[in-house]
Amino acid sequence: MDELLTKDNLHYRDLARDIAEKHVKPIAAELDRTGEYPWSVVNALKEEGMMGVWIPKDYGGAGAGLLNLCIVVEQISRKCGGIGCTYVVNALGSLPIVLAGTEEQKKKYLPDIASGKKLIAFCLSEKNAGSDAGSLKARAERDGDDYVINGDKKWTTNGEAASIYSVFATVNPERGTRGVTAFIVERETPGFELGKREDLMGIRCVPVNETHFRNCRVSASELLGGAEGRGFKHAMMTLDVARPFVAAQGLGIAQGALDLALEYTKERQQFGQSIASFQGIQFMLADMATQVEAARHLVYTAARAVDAGVKDVSKISAMCKVFATDTAMKVSTDAVQLFGGYGYCRDYPIEKYMRDAKITQIYEGTNQIQRMVIGRALIKEGASA
Numbered sequence: 001m002d003e004l005l006t007k008d009n010l011h012y013r014d015l016a017r018d019i020a021e022k023h024v025k026p027i028a029a030e031l032d033r034t035g036e037y038p039w040s041v042v043n044a045l046k047e048e049g050m051m052g053v054w055i056p057k058d059y060g061g062a063g064a065g066l067l068n069l070c071i072v073v074e075q076i077s078r079k080c081g082g083i084g085c086t087y088v089v090n091a092l093g094s095l096p097i098v099l100a101g102t103e104e105q106k107k108k109y110l111p112d113i114a115s116g117k118k119l120i121a122f123c124l125s126e127k128n129a130g131s132d133a134g135s136l137k138a139r140a141e142r143d144g145d146d147y148v149i150n151g152d153k154k155w156t157t158n159g160e161a162a163s164i165y166s167v168f169a170t171v172n173p174e175r176g177t178r179g180v181t182a183f184i185v186e187r188e189t190p191g192f193e194l195g196k197r198e199d200l201m202g203i204r205c206v207p208v209n210e211t212h213f214r215n216c217r218v219s220a221s222e223l224l225g226g227a228e229g230r231g232f233k234h235a236m237m238t239l240d241v242a243r244p245f246v247a248a249q250g251l252g253i254a255q256g257a258l259d260l261a262l263e264y265t266k267e268r269q270q271f272g273q274s275i276a277s278f279q280g281i282q283f284m285l286a287d288m289a290t291q292v293e294a295a296r297h298l299v300y301t302a303a304r305a306v307d308a309g310v311k312d313v314s315k316i317s318a319m320c321k322v323f324a325t326d327t328a329m330k331v332s333t334d335a336v337q338l339f340g341g342y343g344y345c346r347d348y349p350i351e352k353y354m355r356d357a358k359i360t361q362i363y364e365g366t367n368q369i370q371r372m373v374i375g376r377a378l379i380k381e382g383a384s385a
């Protein structure tokens with residue numbers, strides 16, 4: 001429904017669609033096999049000034065807001081969920097600085113991220129602190145003008161591609177979530193180590209690493225926002241804004257799977273006619289398209305709410321993440337079904353969509369955690385009504 005989009009939205013959509021067609025689609029299957037990072041896509045995005053769509057103009061970005069970012073992510077993920085992920089995770093890593101960094105930190109880091117010169121990753125999760133992010137164990141201790149970080153992070157998405165990391169550690173384990181503090185750590189900092197790369201089911205071009213901190217010394221000027229004990233709130237604020245663009249990744253995967261299913265069912269002949277001419281198949285396509293459209297509206301609404309400065313977006317952000325990523329899983333599974341036996345073979349592109357979709361229900365907060373966030377918000381609203 002182009003009529004509901006602004007000129008600016010259409011500009012970003014067309015630009016991203018073009019990059020996805022020319023640069024993403026041709027390499028998606030190969031990168032799925034080789035696990036190589038999509039540097040050629042990063043370069044294409046850099047050339048079009050798309051690496052900092054979400055970063056404010058004052059710090060070298062386009063200042064184009066969350067909706068435009070979601071539109072770009074959707075178009076890239078429509079051709080490859082993995083490449084879509086490499087792009088969204090860079091936005092995720094930079095958001096703590098955008099939302100809570102000091103002026104000095106913003107000026108130091110954001111221009112290089114906006115230009116695409118440097119990529120940034122997000123180090124929150126640990127082996128035993130996934131959904132329960134507040135129970136993280138990485139420790140940061142003040143030592144003169146520095147902090148010394150020790151600990152191990154898990155699931156650092158874009159780990160080996162990034163050169164800057166938003167890292168969450170506790171300065172006081174007894175304070176629980178109120179001890180969590182965020183730091184900005186550069187890759188060459190002594191004591192920072194890249195660990196094992198995970199062997200993933202989908203999004204196989206995305207390097208997801210363990211990251212280790214061994215007496216990793218950073219200046220107190222790298223303490224995010226200059227304040228101890230605010231890190232958990234910074235992480236939650238970040239996720240509230242980030243969940244819509246992971247939802248947009250799910251939306252793009254769902255739309256891409258629907259595109260392929262439509263194309264295939266129109267071509268595939270059985271019983272002397274295209275299988276798309278059967279009502280049973282049309283009903284499936286109709287349900288898939290309706291779910292995709294509903295997901296799009298929820299994602300765009302959440303993004304518009306963030307852009308409009310709505311104060312509390314936790315619920316709508318979690319809602320769009322649940323709905324769009326569950327839609328990605330359902331629609332890509334149905335698309336595989338519509339391809340029949342061919343859908344299960346790697347000769348055809350559709351099974352990759354199903355593998356790529358699965359992670360979107362898990363990362364950026366599992367969809368069970370999203371339902372918890374929604375449920376808590378409903379109860380709070382009810383109590384204050």
Ligand code: CAA
Nearest residue numbers: 124130131132133134157177233236237314363364365369
């Ligand atoms: N904004 C600001 N502050 C918030 C907040 C929000 N959205 N949500 C909670 N807080 C504050 C609370 O107000 C509270 O503050 P006080 O101490 O002042 O009271 C504090 O944070 C603790 O809040 P809770 O008691 O609600 O925290 P909790 O321990 O119950 O956890 C949770 C809540 C929603 C389950 C949270 O832990 C969570 O979101 N878990 C999932 C983690 C997650 O999404 N991980 C994804 C990692 S990134 C990733 O996956 C990306 C990738 O690889 C691509």
